[in-house]
Amino acid sequence: MKKVMLMAVAILFSAVTVFATNTTNTVSDTTKTKKVKPAKVQYTCTMHPEVLSDKPGKCPKCGMTLVKKEPAKKKTEPMKMKM
Template sequence: MKKVMLMAVAILFSAAAVFAAHSNNPVSDTTKTKKVKPVTKVQYTCTMHPDVISNKPGKCPKCGMTLVKKVDAKKKPAEKRKM
C-alpha cells in the first residue's frame, strides 16, 4: 500500500513539474508596456478666417495671408497682465 501511495505522489509531482516547465512561456504583460503619447496633428489656420484649416503651411485661399499653427484653447499660454 505504501508503494502505491509513493508512486501516486511521485506521478503527481512529476506531472506538476512538467506542467510548470511548459507554463514558462512569456505572456505579454500589459502593465509593462510603454505608454505612447498620442500623435497630434499640426493644423494651420488663417488669423482672419478661422474656418480655413489646412494640414500644411501655406496661404489662405480667401485673403492670401500666411497660415499659422492652430493652438488649442487648452494649450494656449497664459497671457501676462500689465499692472
C-alpha cells in the first residue's frame, strides 16, 4: 500500500512540474512581440512655441536657436478609493 501511495505522489509531482514549466514559456513569448516606435524629435523656439521643426536651426521669427522639444508628460490622476 505504501508503494502505491509513493508512486501516486511521484506521478502527481511529475505532472505538476511539467505543466508548470509549460505555462511560464508562453508568458515570455508574448512580451517579445511588442514593438516600440521611437519618438519623433521636434525642435521649437523658447520664445515662440508654435514654431516647430524636424531639425535644429534658427527661429524664423526672432533668430533664436531652436531647442529639442520634450514630449508631453502624462498627467496622473489621484487614486480614488472605493468604500
